[in-house]
Amino acid sequence: MSFxxxxxxxxxxxxxxxxxxxxxxxxxxxxxxLVIVIxxxxxxxxxxxxxxVAPGVLWVTFVFAGTLELNRSLALxxxxxxxxxxxxxxxxxxxxxFGKMLGNLIFISAIEALMLPISSxxxxxxxxxxxxxxxxxxxxxxxxxxxxxxSAIAVNTRARExxxxxxxxxxxxxxxxxVTKVTGGILDGVPLGDLAHWLRFLVAFDIIFLVVSFMTFDxxxxx
Amino acid sequence: xxxxxxIEDLLNWLSALSIMVALYLVFVYAPTEATMxxxxxxxxxxxxxxxxxxxxxxVTLVAGIAYLRGGNRDWDIVALSxxxxxxxxxxxxxxxxxxxxxxxxxxxxxxxxxxxxVLVTILLLLYLAYLMLRAFIDGEEQKARFAAVYxxxxxxxxxxxxxxxxxxxxxxxxxxxxxxxxxxPAMLATFLFCLLAFTIVYFTLLLHRSRLGKLEDQAxxxxxxLRTGEGG
Numbered sequence: 112m113s114f115x116x117x118x119x120x121x122x123x124x125x126x127x128x129x130x131x132x133x134x135x136x137x138x139x140x141x142x143x144x145l146v147i148v149i150x151x152x153x154x155x156x157x158x159x160x161x162x163x164v165a166p167g168v169l170w171v172t173f174v175f176a177g178t179l180e181l182n183r184s185l186a187l188x189x190x191x192x193x194x195x196x197x198x199x200x201x202x203x204x205x206x207x208x209f210g211k212m213l214g215n216l217i218f219i220s221a222i223e224a225l226m227l228p229i230s231s232x233x234x235x236x237x238x239x240x241x242x243x244x245x246x247x248x249x250x251x252x253x254x255x256x257x258x259x260x261x262s263a264i265a266v267n268t269r270a271r272e273x274x275x276x277x278x279x280x281x282x283x284x285x286x287x288x289x290v291t292k293v294t295g296g297i298l299d300g301v302p303l304g305d306l307a308h309w310l311r312f313l314v315a316f317d318i319i320f321l322v323v324s325f326m327t328f329d330x331x332x333x334x
Numbered sequence: 335x336x337x338x339x340x341i342e343d344l345l346n347w348l349s350a351l352s353i354m355v356a357l358y359l360v361f362v363y364a365p366t367e368a369t370m371x372x373x374x375x376x377x378x379x380x381x382x383x384x385x386x387x388x389x390x391x392x393v394t395l396v397a398g399i400a401y402l403r404g405g406n407r408d409w410d411i412v413a414l415s416x417x418x419x420x421x422x423x424x425x426x427x428x429x430x431x432x433x434x435x436x437x438x439x440x441x442x443x444x445x446x447x448x449x450x451x452v453l454v455t456i457l458l459l460l461y462l463a464y465l466m467l468r469a470f471i472d473g474e475e476q477k478a479r480f481a482a483v484y485x486x487x488x489x490x491x492x493x494x495x496x497x498x499x500x501x502x503x504x505x506x507x508x509x510x511x512x513x514x515x516x517x518x519p520a521m522l523a524t525f526l527f528c529l530l531a532f533t534i535v536y537f538t539l540l541l542h543r544s545r546l547g548k549l550e551d552q553a554x555x556x557x558x559x560l561r562t563g564e565g566g
Contacts, residue, residue: 260487264480268470278467281460282487285494288502308501316494323490327483330402 117202121210135183139222143176147233165234166294170287177219177254181262182275184215189266208328216255223247242303243294249313250290253320257282260324263331289313345538352531364524373437376430378525382532384427384454390420390536391461395489398482410478413485415543417461419536424458449499456495460488
């Protein structure tokens with residue numbers, strides 16, 4: 112089996128498990144909807160133009176729902192010592208990292224894909240724009256890259272569910288800042304050329320954190 | 335044993351002396367700033383604390399890499415000690431920065447005008463998370479390993495945070511321009527001396543804290559031996 116096949120085998124395992132239970136996607140979806148509803152009520156009385164807060168609401172929803180998914184993704188592997196079984200498989204640990212990372216990327220993207228049309232209706236804004244999809248995709252890669260590494264750390268601590276956001280959010284801040292800036296810019300009709308430096312910044316973040324996570328993942332899962 | 339004691343004694347005295355001189359320079363020697371007045375004097379200690387914070391977290395990064403490569407526990411102790419000292423100084427930078435902001439912009443927290451203050455606060459949160467992480471892991475070896483990885487990832491994120499916070503602010507009108515780097519020679523000399531003094535204090539504290547960490551380790555080892563009845 113080539114490296115790519117091993118990675119895809121792990122992704123496939125996660126996808127099949129999810130398709131059979133549909134636990135994660137359904138709970139993430141309900142959670143994301145609730146976040147949007149709560150934000151709508153808490154902002155609507157104060158903000159005249161919902162487009163002003165829409166990028167922020169959208170990204171808070173994605174980050175919260177995504178954190179839920181990241182927690183779940185490795186907690187599932189802890190049940191019945193599945194993670195140990197995974198490590199016994201004859202493959203490089205980095206294949207496990209990329210496999211889990213791609214799985215997380217797929218699930219978070221799936222939720223985003225579901226939430227975008229719903230948010231478009233709720234905010235009465237057209238959010239399904241190619242430039243916005245690209246931004247969301249770039250942001251989600253960075254999110255999944257750091258999130259997979261840190262969820263592997265958090266899952267081994269005593270306060271799993273609390274630990275992940277505490278570790279993840281300060282590191283994720285550059286991503287959140289840049290994606291909300293770009294999302295806001297796109298909604299305001301700023302030409303994409305003027306936002307290009309943010310997109311390049313996101314690409315740099317994605318690459319560097321993929322490399323750093325890939326290099327350090329081995330140390331997290333050993334022993 | 336006696337040699338390391340000499341180094342500590344030397345650093346203790348050096349720290350005390352340099353801080354005294356720094357205080358003299360800040361309050362007596364340095365001229366009063368024309369527009370901001372005496373409150374500008376906070377600048378010397380404020381920037382020096384921020385610098386020590388950055389430097390301390392960089393030391394944690396290096397110690398973390400060294401730990402992961404060799405597995406020597408001493409590096410983990412250095413990394414933890416540096417975070418603790420760094421957090422103290424970063425907190426000082428945040429507090430003095432906030433006081434200065436109140437005097438300059440009449441707001442305790444100038445999100446828009448002063449991105450660097452926001453950055454230092456994020457730094458503080460990052461490394462508070464580092465300490466929290468350590469507190470929630472059982473087992474010394476695992477604790478050291480995870481903390482080293484987090485110390486690396488956290489420090490790598492710092493330039494990104496710095497850049498994004500700067501750019502984020504650039505889209506807003508800049509109401510006040512910082513007085514800039516154009517310091518009078520006497521001010522520059524005071525500033526550089528403060529940097530030096532704070533760096534000396536950092537190394538002194540790091541040395542003491544690391545020694546304490548090692549002693550803790552030894553004590554834990556002795557307790558373990560007593561409990562298991564070995565060598566008794």
